[in-house]
Amino acid sequence: MAAPMISLKSVSKRFGTFAAVDSASFDIAPGEFFSLLGPSGCGKTTLLRMIGGFERQTEGDILIDGEAMGIRPPNQRPTNMVFQSYAIFPHLDIAENIAYGLINRGLDKASIAKKVAQALDMVRLSGLGNRRANQISGGQRQRVALARAIVCEPKVLLLDEPLGALDKKLREEMQIELRQLQKSLGITFIFVTHDQEEALSLSDRIAVMARGQVLQIDTAAALYERPNCREVAGFIGNMNFFEGRIVSIAGGVAAIEIAPGQHVRVPATNGAAPGETAIVAVRPEKIDAVATAPQGSDNVVSGRALAGSYLGDRSLLLADWREGTAPISVSLQNRRSAVDADIFTKDAELWLTWPIEAGVLLKN
Amino acid sequence: MTAQAHSSTPSSAPADFTAARPEWLDGLWLILPTLLIVLGMMVVPLIGIVVVSFWTQTGFDILPAWNLDNYRVLFTEEGALYRILIMKSLWMSLTATIAVVVLAYPMAYFMAFRIEKSKLIWIILLTVPFWTSYLLRIFAWKVILGFNGVINSGLKFVGFIDKPLEFLLYNPTAVTITLAHAWAAYAVLPIYVSLEKIDRSYLEAAQDLGDSKWKRFWRITFPLSLPGTISATLLVFIPTVGDYITPTLVGGTSGIMIGNSIVTQFGKANNAPLGAALSCIMMLAITLAVCAFLAAIGRKRLKAADI
Ligand SMILES: Nc1ncnc2c1ncn2[C@@H]1O[C@H](COP(=O)(O)OP(=O)(O)OP(=O)(O)O)[C@@H](O)[C@H]1O
Ligand SMILES: [Mg+2]
Numbered sequence: 001m002a003a004p005m006i007s008l009k010s011v012s013k014r015f016g017t018f019a020a021v022d023s024a025s026f027d028i029a030p031g032e033f034f035s036l037l038g039p040s041g042c043g044k045t046t047l048l049r050m051i052g053g054f055e056r057q058t059e060g061d062i063l064i065d066g067e068a069m070g071i072r073p074p075n076q077r078p079t080n081m082v083f084q085s086y087a088i089f090p091h092l093d094i095a096e097n098i099a100y101g102l103i104n105r106g107l108d109k110a111s112i113a114k115k116v117a118q119a120l121d122m123v124r125l126s127g128l129g130n131r132r133a134n135q136i137s138g139g140q141r142q143r144v145a146l147a148r149a150i151v152c153e154p155k156v157l158l159l160d161e162p163l164g165a166l167d168k169k170l171r172e173e174m175q176i177e178l179r180q181l182q183k184s185l186g187i188t189f190i191f192v193t194h195d196q197e198e199a200l201s202l203s204d205r206i207a208v209m210a211r212g213q214v215l216q217i218d219t220a221a222a223l224y225e226r227p228n229c230r231e232v233a234g235f236i237g238n239m240n241f242f243e244g245r246i247v248s249i250a251g252g253v254a255a256i257e258i259a260p261g262q263h264v265r266v267p268a269t270n271g272a273a274p275g276e277t278a279i280v281a282v283r284p285e286k287i288d289a290v291a292t293a294p295q296g297s298d299n300v301v302s303g304r305a306l307a308g309s310y311l312g313d314r315s316l317l318l319a320d321w322r323e324g325t326a327p328i329s330v331s332l333q334n335r336r337s338a339v340d341a342d343i344f345t346k347d348a349e350l351w352l353t354w355p356i357e358a359g360v361l362l363k364n
Numbered sequence: 365m366t367a368q369a370h371s372s373t374p375s376s377a378p379a380d381f382t383a384a385r386p387e388w389l390d391g392l393w394l395i396l397p398t399l400l401i402v403l404g405m406m407v408v409p410l411i412g413i414v415v416v417s418f419w420t421q422t423g424f425d426i427l428p429a430w431n432l433d434n435y436r437v438l439f440t441e442e443g444a445l446y447r448i449l450i451m452k453s454l455w456m457s458l459t460a461t462i463a464v465v466v467l468a469y470p471m472a473y474f475m476a477f478r479i480e481k482s483k484l485i486w487i488i489l490l491t492v493p494f495w496t497s498y499l500l501r502i503f504a505w506k507v508i509l510g511f512n513g514v515i516n517s518g519l520k521f522v523g524f525i526d527k528p529l530e531f532l533l534y535n536p537t538a539v540t541i542t543l544a545h546a547w548a549a550y551a552v553l554p555i556y557v558s559l560e561k562i563d564r565s566y567l568e569a570a571q572d573l574g575d576s577k578w579k580r581f582w583r584i585t586f587p588l589s590l591p592g593t594i595s596a597t598l599l600v601f602i603p604t605v606g607d608y609i610t611p612t613l614v615g616g617t618s619g620i621m622i623g624n625s626i627v628t629q630f631g632k633a634n635n636a637p638l639g640a641a642l643s644c645i646m647m648l649a650i651t652l653a654v655c656a657f658l659a660a661i662g663r664k665r666l667k668a669a670d671i
Contacts, residue, residue: 054568074571087569091587100583104574152573 003066005030005156005188006051011060013046013212020046022212023060028156028190028205033182035191035199038209039235044192045160047209051190052158053077065155075104080149081158084165086141088133094144095120095129101152119147122181139170146181156188163198175202196236200224208232224283230362233281240287240328242280242301243364249274254361256280259322264299266359279362284331286358289317289350291342297353303328308344310334317343319350328352417640426636434641446625446642450649453605453621456536458653460543461601467544468551468596473585475552476559487556490549498546502613505542509533509614534616542614543604551596558592559585594661598654605650622646 004027013021021043028034036044049055051062053074062069064078074081080101089097098119102112120126123143125136133141142162149157162178163171179202182189193199199206200220207217208231216228227233230241244258254268256278266280294300303321317330330352343350420429437443475486493501508514509532516528532538562585570580586593608623615621622642629639 052572054572074568075574075576079572081569081572083565083569085563085565087563087565089566089569089584100570101573104579148569148573 002029004028004063005032005065006190007063008051009060009063011047011050011057011062013043013050013055014058019212021050021057024214025060026207026214026217028188030188031186033179033189033191033202033204035193035203035206036209037193037196037199037206037235040194042209043212044194044209048081048158048160048190048192051156052079052081054081078155079158080152080154080156081160082142082145082149082162084160084162086133086145086165088141088144088148090133093130093132094125094136097133097144098129098148098151100148105152115151119151122150123147138165139174142166142174146178150181150185150187154187156190157182158190158192160192161194162191163193171198178202200236208235210235226360227281227362230279230281230364233360233362238284238329238331240282240284241326241362242282243325244278244280246272246274246276246278253356254278256361258301262301264301264359265356266361267357269361272361272363277364279364281360281362282354282358284316284329285314285333287328287330287352287354289319289330289332289343289352291348291350293351294353298356299354299359301328301352303350303352305343305346305348305350307346315344319352321352413640413643416637417644419637421635421637424634434638435645437638438641438645446622446645449620449622449625450646452536453623453646454649454653456540456621457543457601457605457607460540460547460604461597463540463544464547464551464600465555465593465597467548469555469593471548472552472555472559472592475556476562487553490552493549499609499613501546502542502610505538505545506533506614509538509541533614534619536615536619538614538616539611539619539621542610543607546610547600547604551600554592554595554599555589556592558589562588590661594658597657601657602650602654605653606646 006028008024008026010023010025011021012019012023024047036047038044046055050057051064053069053072053076056071069077088094089100092100095116098116099112102115107115116129117126120129123146125140125143125147128136128140133144136144142165145162159178163174166174175198178189191199191202200223203220205217205219206223208215208223210231216223216232218226223232223236227236227239233239233241242256242258242264244256244264246254247257247263248255249268249272252268253265254272255263255265257263258280264280272278293302301321303319306318306320306327308315308317312334314334315332317332318327319330320327342348416426417434418430418432420427420431420433438446471490475483475490479486506513510516511528511530511533513533515532516525519525520528566584566588567580570584571577575583605621606623606626608621608627611619611621611624615624626639626642626646629635629642633639
């Protein structure tokens with residue numbers, strides 16, 4: 001990676017003894033669309049606000065474009081923020097709102113007017129410059145907030161759930177716009193969301209957080225295909241888990257005993273050693289379900305159907321494989337005309353199979 | 365309400381809204397008692413005052429002889445005193461009002477932005493001075509500013525002065541100080557409310573867009589607190605112009621205001637029509653002053669503040 005735009009050096013934020021953000025350390029590259037993803041209360045907003053200077057870190061430091069920020073206030077940082085509530089100033093009209101930051105940069109009136117007009121054009125709000133915040137729609141307000149931050153030409157744009165208040169359709173439209181805007185401007189975006197689909201579709205890289213900790217930072221595909229812990233695996237998409245013990249590792253493949261005498265095989269990970277407890281995680285769409293015992297498959301688990309549902313493009317199947325464990329969910333593409341119809345009847349006997357590479361070995 | 369009642373009887377024909385009584389009538393019932401009191405206790409006497417101001421006093425009788433003499437007097441040599449008094453009252457009130465707002469604003473700001481918990485306690489504390497009567501509070505100032513008062517004896521004790529300072533009491537400054545103190549709490553509340561209402565994210569956004577705290581105050585906080593600040597200004601200015609208790613007690617001869625001479629006309633001077641005319645002129649003067657104030661703020665900013 002080239003010199004990072006943002007560099008967090010074990011940044012923590014404690015409220016009393018409670019750590020809202022616990023020793024976060026990572027880099028964000030220039031021009032990257034970087035998302036902070038995690039369940040409510042995991043510290044995403046707190047982390048973002050520390051980068052913006054709205055919240056003081058209790059430990060560590062944040063470097064932006066190589067400069068240590070320390071306790072610099074927001075007005076002295078090369079960042080701008082799009083607030084979740086948009087925070088459009090109610091006593092100013094849209095054009096005045098967009099001009100707000102430009103006035104602070106000491107530009108003359110003519111160039112401010114020009115930049116405001118360009119910004120209004122960029123977010124497709126030309127002609128609404130004289131309106132006030134309460135005279136435009138939610139989506140338009142969102143774009144004003146975006147334009148107001150972008151005209152300041154920040155090195156980093158911080159966005160705290162900027163699409164949270166919009167309805168689904170508008171949200172999807174704005175996601176595309178946001179992505180295009182980011183690509184054309186080349187500004188580094190740090191985007192907070194608790195919507196995993198949004199994070200997956202928009203971001204270059206995603207940091208998954210939980211309980212103040214950054215669990216994994218990776219591309220969408222890597223997070224989905226190679227989660228590094230049970231929490232990430234469960235948070236992004238659906239995942240089936242088989243708990244067991246590693247019995248052997250040979251040729252990069254680990255065998256895990258998931259029930260007495262029953263083994264499944266997965267690619268081994270660094271540091272895994274025989275004798276340890278482990279979890280095998282398999283995505284529902286990587287499992288096949290068949291009505292007759294398969295021959296020569298890598299992994300076979302026999303079970304019983306619990307429930308099935310037909311969803312048009314695919315069918316969902318819930319199967320029980322062992323007393324006292326969570327049922328396995330299987331997503332079957334309806335591409336083949338003949339998915340075994342029998343396996344969807346309750347209590348039907350069935351076999352679940354998947355190739356070695358489909359499984360992920362996780363630490364317990 | 366209507367919608368609910370409607371949905372609970374789905375079989376009935378759609379309500380005929382044209383037959384319903386107009387909407388503005390709904391609110392009328394709520395304000396009716398107040399309206400009656402205002403009519404009986406304010407509008408009627410006010411009309412009485414206006415009417416009497418066109419009559420004439422002869423001896424002990426008030427004659428309904430319609431004329432403009434009472435008003436004419438104000439523009440002659442004899443009326444000079446009243447003209448000066450009116451101007452002086454407006455000026456003293458204005459000074460007191462400015463002092464009040466300047467005092468009250470930081471208090472309100474402190475309560476709105478610096479107090480995190482138990483704001484109610486602070487609001488209650490603010491009302492503590494009101495638990496004693498207005499008269500007592502004025503007397504307190506008399507004690508503080510008086511010839512042998514707190515300030516004079518204090519300064520004498522420390523050795524700063526040999527003789528008591530005489531300019532402290534019985535002059536317009538004493539009236540202004542007393543008025544400012546007496547009315548400060550009234551001004552804090554409206555300003556506090558409009559500061560409290562300001563969304564904190566506006567302040568953060570302003571700083572994010574490059575404002576220092578000082579700049580942010582003048583660009584965001586102050587404009588957004590204008591509704592409260594304007595109402596505080598009017599709330600203090602209007603009643604203090606006509607005040608007569610304060611000038612009576614701490615104003616001396618130089619500190620009297622128009623209220624005092626109106627009282628004199630109705631009482632000792634026994635010229636109610638002239639007193640009534642003075643009252644009317646005073647009301648007119650206040651109206652003009654308020655209009656001038658609002659015009660100075662400007663239409664645009666008033667509209668902007670009306671969020
Ligand atoms: N001022 C504060 N005092 C104490 N605890 C706080 C304070 N601000 C935040 N927290 C706690 O810090 C944790 C992280 O909060 P934060 O707002 O960063 O969560 P989040 O990930 O943005 O959640 P959401 O998705 O709901 O917005 C929460 O558990 C919250 O209760
Ligand atoms: Mg948040």
